[in-house]
Amino acid sequence: MTDLTRRLPASCWSVLDGELALEGVKVSEVAAAVGTPFYLYSTQRVRENYRGLAEALAPLGVSVHYAMKACANVAVVSILAAEGAGADIVSGGELTRALAGGIPAARVVFSGVGKTDAEIAQALKAGIHQINAESYEELWRIDRIAGELGLVADVALRVNPDVDADTHAKITTGKRDNKFGVDADRLGRLDNELKAMGNIRLVGLAVHIGSQILATKPFAEAYRRMAGLVRGLRERGHTIERLDLGGGFGIPYQNELAPTPSEIAATIRETVGDLGCALAVEPGRSIVADAGVLVTRVEFVKDGGEIRFAVVDAGMNDLMRPAMYDSHHDIVPVKLPESDIEYLAYDVVGPICESSDTFAKRRALPPLSAGDLVVLATAGAYGATMAGTYNARALVPEVLVDAGRFAVVRRRVSLEEQLGWEAMPAWVTR
Numbered sequence: 001m002t003d004l005t006r007r008l009p010a011s012c013w014s015v016l017d018g019e020l021a022l023e024g025v026k027v028s029e030v031a032a033a034v035g036t037p038f039y040l041y042s043t044q045r046v047r048e049n050y051r052g053l054a055e056a057l058a059p060l061g062v063s064v065h066y067a068m069k070a071c072a073n074v075a076v077v078s079i080l081a082a083e084g085a086g087a088d089i090v091s092g093g094e095l096t097r098a099l100a101g102g103i104p105a106a107r108v109v110f111s112g113v114g115k116t117d118a119e120i121a122q123a124l125k126a127g128i129h130q131i132n133a134e135s136y137e138e139l140w141r142i143d144r145i146a147g148e149l150g151l152v153a154d155v156a157l158r159v160n161p162d163v164d165a166d167t168h169a170k171i172t173t174g175k176r177d178n179k180f181g182v183d184a185d186r187l188g189r190l191d192n193e194l195k196a197m198g199n200i201r202l203v204g205l206a207v208h209i210g211s212q213i214l215a216t217k218p219f220a221e222a223y224r225r226m227a228g229l230v231r232g233l234r235e236r237g238h239t240i241e242r243l244d245l246g247g248g249f250g251i252p253y254q255n256e257l258a259p260t261p262s263e264i265a266a267t268i269r270e271t272v273g274d275l276g277c278a279l280a281v282e283p284g285r286s287i288v289a290d291a292g293v294l295v296t297r298v299e300f301v302k303d304g305g306e307i308r309f310a311v312v313d314a315g316m317n318d319l320m321r322p323a324m325y326d327s328h329h330d331i332v333p334v335k336l337p338e339s340d341i342e343y344l345a346y347d348v349v350g351p352i353c354e355s356s357d358t359f360a361k362r363r364a365l366p367p368l369s370a371g372d373l374v375v376l377a378t379a380g381a382y383g384a385t386m387a388g389t390y391n392a393r394a395l396v397p398e399v400l401v402d403a404g405r406f407a408v409v410r411r412r413v414s415l416e417e418q419l420g421w422e423a424m425p426a427w428v429t430r
Contacts, residue, residue: 004337004366007253007330007377009290012042020334020375024404027295027334031373034399034408037296037314039384040375041071041409043402045291046079053249053283054083056261060269060279065109067247067284068094070381075400075409076288077101086129088247088282092119095126105129109244109280111158111208120145130154132206132244135182136193139200146199156204156244159184161225184229191236202238204277205229208246211285216259216267219245223271230275243272247282251289253378254328258286285381292380294319294396295334298372299351308346310368315350316357317390319376319383323356331359334373337366348374352391384410389418 005013005020012023020027022042030040054064065086068077072094077087078101086107087098098108108128110119115131120142123131133139133155146153160183194202209222223245230240245268250258259267264281272279296314321327331348344367348360359376368374387396395413399406424430 004330005332007290008293008332008375009042009045009048011048012044012291015336018336020332020336022293023401025401025406027375028373030399030401030406031295031297031334034397035412036373037294037312037318037396038412039292039379039396039398040295040406041073041076041288041292041380041398041400043079043400046076046288047083049287049291050080050083050085053261053264053281053286054085056265057268057281060265060273062245062265062268063107063278063280065107065280065282066103066287067282068098069385070284071288071292071383072097072385073398073400073409074101075398075407077103080287086280088284092116092122095119095123095128099126109156109206109282111206111282115141117141117145121149124149124151124153130156130203130242130244132156132158134158136189139193139197143197143199151199153200154203155200156206156242157182157187157190157202158206158208158244159187159226159229161207161209161222184225187229187233190233190238194238202240204240204242204244205233206244206246208244208282209248211248212250213248214250214256214258216263219248219259219264220267220271223268227272227275230272230277241277242280243275243277244280244282245272247284247286249281249283249286251286251378253289254330287381289381290378292383293375293377294329294379294383295373295375298368298370298374300370301346301368304347307362308344310346310348310365312348312350312359312374314359314376314396315352315391315393316354317352317388317393318350318396319359319379320386320388321379321382322359323354329359329379330377331363331365332375332377333366333368334375341366344368389413392418394418 014021065088066080067088081102087103088109089095090112105126105128110123111132113134142153296312299311302309316323343364345362350357384398397412398410400409
């Protein structure tokens with residue numbers, strides 16, 4: 001492995017016959033069987049990432065609930081279920097996926113700012129661990145639905161602590177102008193509101209300040225504020241027995257330094273470790289991001305004069321992060337170059353009819369040619385789960401590797417199959 005492959009974890013990636021291999025399976029062999037583009041996941045790396053965090057947090061008794069939105073493939077979820085993970089969901093669909101993957105309802109937390117009546121009812125009927133309510137309006141909705149079902153709902157109130165997570169504006173969630181949670185200075189309303197709600201049991205508080213956070217300082221600030229709120233509510237007679245600390249633990253996509261599991265554990269211990277609450281975290285990206293890559297094929301190299309374009313068959317519909325967040329993904333040829341080869345600058349672009357369909361600009365890479373396979377590294381989180389069918393393209397498949405074997409865990413959904421989802425009104429003539 002070389003500097004070119006620095007974002008491919010050495011524990012699961014290797015070089016066989018001059019080519020990249022994941023857990024002993026050549027990427028080119030999978031490509032020949034499945035076609036490109038496709039997502040490729042490592043079972044081993046998913047386990048390593050989960051165990052590293054869970055073991056660091058175990059002495060504190062922190063429960064780990066995997067954030068399904070990062071990668072909701074049932075096969076991936078099943079790996080984590082077997083490790084003992086719970087789930088953090090944000091929709092009724094994710095609840096269905098979590099249960100299908102083997103995560104017990106009693107280990108599911110339901111977050112999200114806009115839960116529908118049907119989703120709340122689904123969660124209550126399933127008997128999930130708790131609902132994280134995001135507003136007083138939602139508390140009233142949960143109370144009404146629980147009453148209609150003859151149940152008492154365990155609810156944690158999500159608090160917006162007005163903490164700047166120092167991350168991308170589109171993935172920050174803990175500032176006052178974000179849509180998430182109840183402002184910390186409005187918790188006084190609880191005293192009267194809960195008296196009128198007979199179908200809710202307030203079991204705790206929750207917080208989540210954003211995603212891809214690369215320092216412990218924002219977490220520490222948010223957790224200290226939550227500790228103060230817990231103590232204040234207890235003084236007013238509320239039984240606060242749980243504290244959901246959210247997720248957002250960042251990972252390196254380029255040259256960033258990210259908090260280690262032990263640093264996260266130390267931050268939790270120092271800020272809320274003495275509260276006597278049952279603690280929980282909701283990691284997603286940090287569990288699956290570097291466990292997955294997007295494999296794509298170079299269609300051709302276009303001479304643009306001053307710019308050399310490597311046009312690949314993956315598009316922004318397959319991996320939206322660069323278009324949405326200007327995110328960086330290392331790009332690695334599957335057939336590794338000779339060590340002394342001269343690198344060239346490429347704009348790596350897809351076929352979508354949008355200028356934002358660009359994976360990299362002026363990226364230094366070994367010479368590329370039509371037919372070459374390349375991988376976009378660290379694409380396991382918010383990759384396949386955000387993929388779509390823009391430009392009437394097939395929905396990208398997902399492949400899971402485990403100790404020398406691989407399986408397609410979501411097949412490619414062709415245009416012909418997509419047309420079967422649609423119907424022609426009787427009044428339309430052709």
